[in-house]
Amino acid sequence: EPEVTQTPSHQVTQMGQEVILRCVPISNHLYFYWYRQILGQKVEFLVSFYNNEISEKSEIFDDQFSVERPDGSNFTLKIRSTKLEDSAMYFCASSEDRAYGYTFGSGTRLTVV
Amino acid sequence: AQSVSQHNHHVILSEAASLELGCNYSYGGTVNLFWYVQYPGQHLQLLLKYFSGDPLVKGIKGFEAEFIKSKFSFNLRKPSVQWSDTAEYFCAVRVNYGGSQGNLIFGKGTKLSVKP
Numbered sequence: 001e002p003e004v005t006q007t008p009s010h011q012v013t014q015m016g017q018e019v020i021l022r023c024v025p026i027s028n029h030l031y032f033y034w035y036r037q038i039l040g041q042k043v044e045f046l047v048s049f050y051n052n053e054i055s056e057k058s059e060i061f062d063d064q065f066s067v068e069r070p071d072g073s074n075f076t077l078k079i080r081s082t083k084l085e086d087s088a089m090y091f092c093a094s095s096e097d098r099a100y101g102y103t104f105g106s107g108t109r110l111t112v113v
Numbered sequence: 114a115q116s117v118s119q120h121n122h123h124v125i126l127s128e129a130a131s132l133e134l135g136c137n138y139s140y141g142g143t144v145n146l147f148w149y150v151q152y153p154g155q156h157l158q159l160l161l162k163y164f165s166g167d168p169l170v171k172g173i174k175g176f177e178a179e180f181i182k183s184k185f186s187f188n189l190r191k192p193s194v195q196w197s198d199t200a201e202y203f204c205a206v207r208v209n210y211g212g213s214q215g216n217l218i219f220g221k222g223t224k225l226s227v228k229p
Contacts, residue, residue: 056216091156104149106155
């Protein structure tokens, strides 16, 4: 069964550093998403991406965040200057059509120290 | 703003017990409804989904859910749980805005622990 692949599985970074979280969506999917889950809290929507542009973003997705699909296969989330409160599990997801369910990756645990 | 409520934070059951996890949402229009499961150390996996039609939806691993529009609910059920069902369960809702789809909104999750 096709999978959404995320790397790395765990990243530790110092406050103020830039991080890039990588995702390889399912190849024929057209819609891409990032969600995050702070420990003990609910999964929160960050951003959706379609046709090489952001289609929707949440209040969490401020100027410190950006997404990119640099080469037609990868879908990256960049946090420009990490804060302690950015520590969370970040999930990438993709779907063939917005009407369908999403397929999630296994997540990247980001720890900001 | 739309919201999803899962009333049980942690449910502990013995094997073979029946399970019902509650989920309520706050939007009055057309919605798509989902249950996801997250096994320890793994990613979110889709258990089942409701888009339209029969409000009783059957998913993988013996799970089912019933959409009750009048109660804004989509409770997850399983008649007999197994130890391997120990996981966290997330209800999610997606709102349909007259043909365009909103994004998934998740509940806080319910942790299920099944004692062997």
